[in-house]
Amino acid sequence: MRITLMKSACKTWPDIPIHEITDLAERSTNDDDNDSNDTDSQSSQTSNVEFHGKEVVIIGSLFKKMPKQPNILKELDDEKKLASDIELEPLKNFISDNDLIYLQSNDESIELRGAINIGCLCTGLCVAVKGYVNPNGSGFIVNDILFSTVDQIQRPLLEADQYLALASGLGFSKNMSKNQSLVNSLNLLFDVLTGNSELVINKPIVRFIIAGNSISKNARNEEMGSEGKVPAWNKKVQSYTHDAVKLMDKFLANVGQYMHVDFMPGPIDPCSILLPQQPLHPCMFPKSYPLGSIRSVTNPHHFSIGGVRFLGTSGQNIDSLRSCTSFTESTDIMRQLMEWGHIAPTCPDLLHCYPFADKDPFVIDQYPDVFFAGNQPDFSLGTFESSEGKKVKLVSIPVFEDKMILVLINLRTLNLEMVALD
Structure with missing residues (x-):
């Protein structure tokens, strides 16, 4: 993203020179006694007097230091100090007033201060910042911040x-028959998808997207039993997850006779949690997969229908940012991701991902027409508009198991509507 940021910075601030972070600092004589790679160690550098009060642009990636962020070494140390067996409720948000943010480039880093809202930023964002070296101390005083620009393509009508x-979050599980409201909603969902419901008269549905977590959130707890341990696999014990997948396969086989279905993996589905998540293996779906209309796809999922470009995730990236920023609404977080030009900046800081050496698969090269996220607390809609006028529809999809909500998108007008199936 550095090349794109440099072009954007030259266009936005044509009279401001671009410098490396190393240009802003002077090495002291005790470099050998200090680790310059340590973000917390600023003693090996002093600010370069030449840049005091002079406005410059520097480019790099952000590192957000959050004292409340979980740390395995700290957790092990805390366990030794606990004198009782009291279980502390885990934090859902790690931000605090003591958070600091740094700009990193290669082996150098500098603390950012001034006109910057730390609560709205996270580790991993690539940015260009305009400002000057703090003449009265350490750090860089920020006057403005710029994110990467993204190409935009007009869709055909x-x-x-x-x-x-x-x-x-369709919620398939071995004991789902006990949840009669969910069973009824899934039956109604089938009727809607196949056009046998008054809710969708004259609304031809050409594709169905399942945005992760088809297996119930309670399936794993049921499998573990009252003792909280996974039972040994033997002739007398059958996996609850296996039974849930069989029910899902049967459902997909029925729907697949009428339309194309793309189903994405989610954090509780039987697959690797590393992003980008790979498709669920076809051998788990012997009834539906041979139809040819059923596709197991990746998470994130990027596709196009009728010239309309879609980009979606199963929601892990949204939940992760909710834990390390001040944003709470899903569509607000999604709007920020579009502005940042990256759909999973918290990888690998808070989200597990595959190591990519040459190219980041989460960088947004072109704006989609619709950006959706599954398994969110509530249904919500929003819009992101780029500086050049490109509009992106934002869709927060709730857990079907909880809300029984289906979202319909008109591919001609991009109008969205919610269908309640409870």
Whole structure:
């Protein structure tokens, strides 16, 4: 993203020179006694007097130091100090008034201060900042901040209405028959998808997207039993997750006779949690996969229908940012991701991901027309508009198991509507 940021900085601030972080600091004579790679250690550098009060632009990636962020070494140390067996409730948000933010480039870093809202930023963001070296101390005083620009493509308009259906967290489990309201909603969902419901008269649905977590959030707890341990696999014990996948396979086989279905993996589905999550293996779906209309896809999922570009995730990236920023609403977080030009900046700080040496697969090269996130607390809609006028529809999809909500998108007009199936 550095090349794009340099072009954006030259266009936005044409009269301000771009410098490396190393240009802003003077090495002292005790460099050998200090570790310059340590973000906390600023004693090996002093600010360069030449840049005091002079406005410059520097480019790098952000590192947000949060004292409340979980740390395995600290947790092990705390366990030794605990004198009782009292279980402390885990924190859901790690931000505090003591957070600091640094800009890093290669082996150098500098603390950012001034006109910058630390609560709205996170580790991993690539930015260009305009400002000057603090003449009265350490750090860099920020006057303005710039994120990477993204290419935009205009979509063609369809001649007739066609619809895409979105849902997440369908909630299949071995004991789902005990949850009659969920069973009824899934039956109603099948009727809606196949056009046999008054809720979708004259609304042809051409594809159904399942945005992760098709397996119930309670399936793993049921499998572990009252003792909290996973039972040994033997002839007398059957996996609850296995039974849930069989029910899901049967459902997909029925729907797949009428339309194409893309189902994405989620954090509690039977697959690796490393992002980007790979498709669920076809061998788990012997009834539905041979139809050819059923596709197991990756998470994140990028696809196009009728010229409309979609980008979506199963929600881990949104939940992660909710824990390390001051944002709480899903669509607000999604709007920030579009502005930042990156859909998972907290990888690998808070989210596990594959190591990519040459290219970051989470960088947004082109704006989608619709950006969706599954398994969110509530249904919500929003819009992101770029500086050049490109509009992106934002869709927060709730857990179907909890809310029984289906989202329909008109591929011609991009109008969205919620269908309650409870």
